[in-house]
Amino acid sequence: MTWDPRGKVAVVTGASSGIGDAVARRLAGVGMTVYAVARRTERLEALAGDHPTVVPHTADVTDQAAVDALAERVRSDHGACHALINNAGIGGGAFRGRDDLDDALRTIETNLHSVVRCMASFADLLEAGAPSRVVNVASVAGKLGIGPAAYAASKFGVVGFSEALSLSWRARGITVCQLNPGYIETEGFTQEQIKRSPAGRLVGQPDIVADAVADVLANGRTERTVPSFYRAFVTLRHLAPPLYFAVAKRMERASGTRE
Numbered sequence: 001m002t003w004d005p006r007g008k009v010a011v012v013t014g015a016s017s018g019i020g021d022a023v024a025r026r027l028a029g030v031g032m033t034v035y036a037v038a039r040r041t042e043r044l045e046a047l048a049g050d051h052p053t054v055v056p057h058t059a060d061v062t063d064q065a066a067v068d069a070l071a072e073r074v075r076s077d078h079g080a081c082h083a084l085i086n087n088a089g090i091g092g093g094a095f096r097g098r099d100d101l102d103d104a105l106r107t108i109e110t111n112l113h114s115v116v117r118c119m120a121s122f123a124d125l126l127e128a129g130a131p132s133r134v135v136n137v138a139s140v141a142g143k144l145g146i147g148p149a150a151y152a153a154s155k156f157g158v159v160g161f162s163e164a165l166s167l168s169w170r171a172r173g174i175t176v177c178q179l180n181p182g183y184i185e186t187e188g189f190t191q192e193q194i195k196r197s198p199a200g201r202l203v204g205q206p207d208i209v210a211d212a213v214a215d216v217l218a219n220g221r222t223e224r225t226v227p228s229f230y231r232a233f234v235t236l237r238h239l240a241p242p243l244y245f246a247v248a249k250r251m252e253r254a255s256g257t258r259e
């Protein structure tokens with residue numbers, strides 16, 4: 001059965017820039033009411049100025065009380081949520097030792113724990129909106145241990161959490177998708193170094209991820225890689241590890257993670 005987005009309610013975290021901004025605009029464009037969530041209020045208000053069905057909501061997703069308040073607002077306004085896009089996230093530096101501990105824990109708190117927080121607060125609203133969708137924006141770095149270690153750990157966590165829930169929440173009418181982008185040029189992930197390398201042509205724009213989210217909402221898939229050619233690296237990782245690690249070392253040097 002087709003999942004018609006028109007008139008449905010979506011929540012998009014990390015909507016003040018990059019991928020989240022593109023996703024919020026795309027979902028509003030197909031007729032959804034979109035709660036756009038982030039900490040920078042002025043960005044969210046500008047987004048709402050462009051799209052009348054966008055509802056700006058300022059919240060820090062690492063704050064459980066703030067996430068609960070967001071869910072209460074959606075409950076009071078609509079009584080259900082049909083699509084939760086857990087996208088808010090930050091990068092992380094290379095992990096060398098004790099000086100990097102706070103940075104590593106902040107990355108894991110923002111990228112992984114906040115997904116768990118949002119899914120906890122929205123579980124009953126998603127059930128009320130069934131058939132409903134969760135799209136967790138993980139990363140190719142959640143399938144391949146490449147890049148900053150704490151970032152990869154946070155995204156491997158999102159992938160595992162999503163995969164397990166894609167099985168256990170299905171009976172509740174909620175599909176859970178791990179959506180894994182490759183290199184995308186955004187404010188938080190400028191890709192400056194990789195753009196100057198031979199791998200620069202791999203760098204994409206947020207719109208391709210917004211297209212993939214719209215597609216996942218329509219078809220209920222539980223895994224999506226954007227662009228899809230990154231799946232070849234994941235296959236290589238498992239079928240031919242020595243060859244994969246030779247490629248991975250070059251990619252890591254190109255992205256500057258070791259600096």
Ligand SMILES: NC(=O)c1ccc[n+]([C@@H]2O[C@H](COP(=O)([O-])OP(=O)(O)OC[C@H]3O[C@@H](n4cnc5c(N)ncnc54)[C@H](OP(=O)(O)O)[C@@H]3O)[C@@H](O)[C@H]2O)c1
Pocket residue numbers: 013014015016017018019020037038039040041043059060061062087088089090091110111137138139140180181182183184185186187188189
């Ligand atoms: N760009 C890539 O190459 C790439 C690849 C794979 C996966 N991803 C993932 O895609 C997601 C979006 O990243 P992006 O590339 O679009 O980067 P971005 O432009 O820096 O956007 C990050 C968004 O997350 C929000 N955010 C960060 N911490 C938050 C917090 N504590 N509470 C609420 N919102 C918070 C930011 O808003 P405020 O600062 O206003 O709060 C911003 O809207 C992330 O999860 C990232 O890991 C990105």
